[in-house]
Structure formats: C-alpha cells, structure tokens
Amino acid sequence: MQILLHWLVAALVVVQYATSGAIVRTHAVHMIGQRQDPTDLLLHGLHLKLGLGLVALMVGRLALRLWIGAPMPGGTGSAWATCTARVVHAAFYAVLICEGLTGAIASYFWWPISLAHVIIFKILLALVTIHVAAVLWHALVLRDATLRRMSPQ
Template sequence: MTTRTGYSLIQIALHWLILVLIAGAWLLGDQMHGYEKLPATAALPLHGILGLSVFFLMILRLLLRLWLGAPPPPASDPKWQRRAATLTHWAIYALAILGPWAGGFAFYLRLDIAADLHEVLINLLIIAILAHTAAALYHQFVLKDNLLARMRPGGSRV
C-alpha cells in the first residue's frame, strides 16, 4: 500500500475555496447585526450565503477526507506535534460545519442561544485556522521541509 504524500486536486481546490469563503463570511459578519429585525421571509444576506456554502462544502470535504484519506503528519515531528496537528485538522472540520449550522439556526429560527453559539464556534474556528497556518509556515520556513507542497497544485501527490 502506498503512503500518501499529498492531497488530491479536489481536496486542494476545496481547501483554498473554503478558506476564501470563510474569510469573506468573517469579514461580512457585521452585516448580520440586527438580523432579528428582518422579516422571516427576508433574503439571506451574503454572510449567510457564504456560511451555507462553507457548511455544504465542508461536508463534501469531510466525506472526501474519509474516502481518500490524508497524508500523515511528518514522521520527524515529535509525537505531541503529530497529535496536535491531527486534533487541529479535525477541530477545523467540526467547527467549520457546526459554526455555519448554528448560524443557520440563529437566522432562520431567531434563536439567541444559536447566535451566541455561532459566534463562539466561529471565534474558535478562526483560532484553529491561525494555529494551523502558523504551524504550516513554521514547517515551510523554519524546518524547511516543504510541507506546503502537499496543499499546492503540482506539489506532492498520492
């Protein structure tokens, strides 16, 4: 059995597309202040459209991850770093699905607790993304192990 050294092209495309959608939704978060005053039949603001897109694309990405797998963390990493990387990846999956899910409940059902939960989950998602990014940059520029090639078209492949 061959060990994967990189992600598939569809996994790479979804990774970067979802990052752009999350950034856009986060930047448009202020658009949702006062959403509870909108009629229940109001069109979903762009923030919500981006969030719903993240929700469905992350489910697709999760299914692809379960089907295609992912390359293991670098064997040269200490055990605690490999565990932290795995935990961070799964946290990003969970938070990027549950955050928009809670946002949908907040918008459509006007549940204050869902709005509060959405805010907490998205803040945790941003922290997880920043930690993930910092670790990837550390690998690339400090350890110089070319880890970013896994998530670049034309980089390491199966």
C-alpha cells in the same frame, strides 16, 4: 480535489468575516425601525448563502476522506506535533460545520443560539492562528515540504 477545497474554504472564511458586519448593521437598523442599506442586505444574504455553501464543502471534504482516504502526515514532525496537527485539523471540520449550523438555526429557527455562533467564530480564529503559526514554522524553520503539499500540483 482536497487541496482545491482547502483553499476555497479558507477564502470563504475570509468572505464570511467580511460580510458578518452587514448582518449586525441590518439587525440594528431594523430594531430602530429604519430602512436597511441595500448593500448591507445583499451582504447579509451572501453571508447566509455562502455560509451554507461552506458547510456543504466541509461535508464534501469529509465524504471524500471517508471514500478515498487521505495521505499520511508529512514525516518531519515529532509525534506530539503530528498529534496536534490531527487534533487541529479535526477541530476545523467540527468547528466550521457547527458554525454554519448555529448560524442557520439562529437565522431561521431560534435566535438565542447566535451567541454560540459568535463564540465558535472566536474558537475558529484561535485554530487559524495555531494552524498558520505551524505552517510558518514548517516553512521557515524546519524548511520541509508541508506548505508545498498544499500547493496546486
């Protein structure tokens, strides 16, 4: 279940990035009093709804971990690598939940927080870069089972 949720969340992050430009465009067009592009309006709505769905999935992942537990980390990494992985993984949960909450607050309650939404996305990009670099290191240099652990069984 966690593996399925991992890939679903990763795919949704890509969708969120792909739909975010439509939000910026619909707002810009609205400011100058022109009619919004129907496709952009659709993508705007998708960004909000799928973003809330993504937060629900992350909360579900947390609940699953607390309820059933999680496997031990793979055994090939050094102590600092295991520690870094734990920090990056925990940061993913925090950052994705905060990203969704700031987006929702900006959309429905208090627009100025949208600046935090933009900044948190940059932190998310940094985490993804470290995460994917670590996966490549495990797969290509250490040649251990880390990537297989996250593949459908």
